[in-house]
Amino acid sequence: MVDESWMKTASLLGAALSMGIGAVGPAYGLGYASSKACEGVMRQPYERNRITKIMLIGQAVTESPAIFSLLISILLLFGSIDNPSIVGMMALVGSGLCMGAGALGPGVGAGFANAAACEGVARMPEYETLILRTMLIGQAVSQSTSIYALVIAFLLKIV
Amino acid sequence: MVRISKNEKIFLVCVLVIEVLLSFFIKMDMSTIAEPRAKLLTIFGWQIPFNGINIATVLNTWVIMGFLVWVAFVVSRRFTPIPSRLQSLIEMYVQGFDTLCREVLGDKRGRQYMPLVSTLFVFVVLSNWIGVIPSFWRVFKGLPHWMVIEEPTRDLNTTLGLGIMCFVIAHVSGIYFKGFGKYVAEFFEPMIEIGNMRIPNLFMGILNIVGEFGKTISHSFRLFGNILGGSIIIIVISNLTKYIGLPVFLNSFFGLFVGAIQAFVFAMLALVYISLMVNE
Numbered sequence: 470m471v472d473e474s475w476m477k478t479a480s481l482l483g484a485a486l487s488m489g490i491g492a493v494g495p496a497y498g499l500g501y502a503s504s505k506a507c508e509g510v511m512r513q514p515y516e517r518n519r520i521t522k523i524m525l526i527g528q529a530v531t532e533s534p535a536i537f538s539l540l541i542s543i544l545l546l547f548g549s550i551d552n553p554s555i556v557g558m559m560a561l562v563g564s565g566l567c568m569g570a571g572a573l574g575p576g577v578g579a580g581f582a583n584a585a586a587c588e589g590v591a592r593m594p595e596y597e598t599l600i601l602r603t604m605l606i607g608q609a610v611s612q613s614t615s616i617y618a619l620v621i622a623f624l625l626k627i628v
Numbered sequence: 629m630v631r632i633s634k635n636e637k638i639f640l641v642c643v644l645v646i647e648v649l650l651s652f653f654i655k656m657d658m659s660t661i662a663e664p665r666a667k668l669l670t671i672f673g674w675q676i677p678f679n680g681i682n683i684a685t686v687l688n689t690w691v692i693m694g695f696l697v698w699v700a701f702v703v704s705r706r707f708t709p710i711p712s713r714l715q716s717l718i719e720m721y722v723q724g725f726d727t728l729c730r731e732v733l734g735d736k737r738g739r740q741y742m743p744l745v746s747t748l749f750v751f752v753v754l755s756n757w758i759g760v761i762p763s764f765w766r767v768f769k770g771l772p773h774w775m776v777i778e779e780p781t782r783d784l785n786t787t788l789g790l791g792i793m794c795f796v797i798a799h800v801s802g803i804y805f806k807g808f809g810k811y812v813a814e815f816f817e818p819m820i821e822i823g824n825m826r827i828p829n830l831f832m833g834i835l836n837i838v839g840e841f842g843k844t845i846s847h848s849f850r851l852f853g854n855i856l857g858g859s860i861i862i863i864v865i866s867n868l869t870k871y872i873g874l875p876v877f878l879n880s881f882f883g884l885f886v887g888a889i890q891a892f893v894f895a896m897l898a899l900v901y902i903s904l905m906v907n908e
Contacts (some may be wrong), residue, residue, distance in 0.1 A: 529889050533854055540857035543864055602728075606900055609893045613846035619853050621844065 484595020490569030491538025498580015509591025521583025527583030731893030756887030791848030858882030
């Protein structure tokens, strides 16, 4: 019904949507966290090592929605195409859109948690491990929504 | 400033030349990137149900388990008052998880759940790190199955199995410590109060039950997505740069750093889910 080139078009569009929209949220979150870390270093320059450490660990978790977007994007770019039909085409575009839009919120939210942790370490450096643990749990839970988007994007890609 | 001797320079130049020469022969099929490499479909002519098993996952899991048992055996044979390097490493690890669990669960129950949480952490972290060992299956086709090295956590079966295990442990210990009635009643909080009567809130009950399954799904898919994404990014970018230089840095970030953080997050979330069920 639909030939291969239309399916390829749909998967390219899906890949572009996934990574393009999905980069917005994590970028905002990462930038916000690093701005708060700058403020923290300005307030307590002697604690710069601890603040940088917690910023980097938090940012590695914050950017996991972006990694999910990249994963879906690469799968759409290089993946094999089966089920050539209108439904399959829409599923490919929808897969990219789902992951891209789903990465917006969790990226920003996890970045907020990271920023607050940087501020906290600047204010109370001796409670570093407690703050780190709380930040990791909070970030992990706040990213659940991007994981649900990932699951649905996988299902759409397979169907 | 790092000083490089003459022999080391010769070695580095040789490695670089061999890499560049090899890069002309590397051809990868990008369309099967996310699929398991070593699928076993039949054993002695008998068809395996559920679309075959991923033999690489099973073998790598057994390698990791054997390594852990071996380390535990070697260390626990000879404890000394003045610890050796390996013993002090293990002591630091056990003590860290002991204080962590006792802070979250209290002194008595923390000791009970410490082996579970610390074993989850060390198993998941080794599963994430085994992928940085270079193996040639990404380059050459037709290697035997047992030579494939890939992360067991790259397979959804492993992470979903661990997630369901944590789910069952949390709920069974919730029933055990609180009693069945209180355990069920907690799902319907907050109760609707009319006069003296307390009626269970059915709407909240449905939301809480769906939320419990959502917890397990996000718990296992978080690990799976991060590790699969990292390994696919490593493969694609290494393939674009023809395996010269860059894979080292990619492996150290996506393999070692993200792997360690995700393993810690996995173990901590298991601990928190158990504590939500156990604590009053």
